[in-house]
Amino acid sequence: MKSVNFLLAFVLLALASSLASAYDPSPLQDFCVAVNDTKTAIFVNGKVCKDPTLATPDDFTFSGLNIPTDTNNFLGQNSILVTVDQFPGLNTLGVAIARVDYAPGGVNPPHTHPRGTELLLVVEGTIFAGFVDSNNTLFGKILYPGDLMVFPLSMVHFQINVGKTVGVAIAAFNSQNPGVITIANSVFGTNPPIDPYALARAFQMDVNVVKELQAKFRSSN
Template identity: 45%
Template structure:
């Protein structure tokens, strides 16, 4: 009897594990195409499909990352995203891509993607790519043209141009909408503002120092 109960418990745990694993990636599509209807309401998650009769060749084509974006900002970096929001043909396919341009010394600040792992491929220059684990261990590598570096789902990571000239890389994701969380903005540029007590205790500093940091993010 005890053995039967253990078997039943194991089956339940297996079902829970399968459900959790399924929740960590975009759902498998149930049809050949589901081009996002960007004008339709989003009832639960993702986008409704355009009628098949309205789908055209251009729905599966995008120039979203064809051109370099301006890096004239404090970070010397700019990201141009081809997610489902800008490329409706990606809807339900579980993939997307971002182009990142970095000026010399430019930094794509530490951030995470809650819904996707990231595969980085450098197209130009050399880029230091790194991520940190839950154990606060840093893994990093200088990545050069046509080389790859992978960042596991949800982990904090960054890209820094360590070369003499401009750098360009593409980041490929296993989600049509990977999301992005940048801690500096999440702490210092929220609306409404993060409670001062939270910030001073988090950074073990005083209000003057926190206000000085917050002032640098006022324009973002």
């Protein structure tokens, strides 16, 4: 009886661990092309799915990652994130991809992806990239074309183009919709705003500086 109870406890623990480590739900069919027209939808797994007999090769292709994004902004950086919303064929498959462009000195500011781990491939330029773990340890390194860096799920991470030429990177995610939370925007750009006195105390800043930052980030959002 003790061995049976131990085996049952082990199975339940293993099942709980597998559920806790899961991200996007596993597919229940070969594919599930997202569709907004419910008249031609028959399955539900993630987004509503197109009838698979109506799927075409176009549902499984996407064009445009060869086109540079506009980096003429205060960050000197821009990106195009291709999720299930732009690429319906990704629905239920648990993947997404992005192109990131950096002007010289451009910064992809500290941010997180709450639903996905990111794998970054540098294509052009010299990029300093890093993430911070739950012990506030920085893991950072200069990356060159062909180099990869992984940013674990929900860890705060960033990139800086430290070279004198433009930079390009491709980011892959293990989620069809990884989400993005930019730290500065989520702290100073909320609507309604966080109490500036609370932020001033948290960041050990003058409250007027906090109010200026809130005004700046609210306008940029």
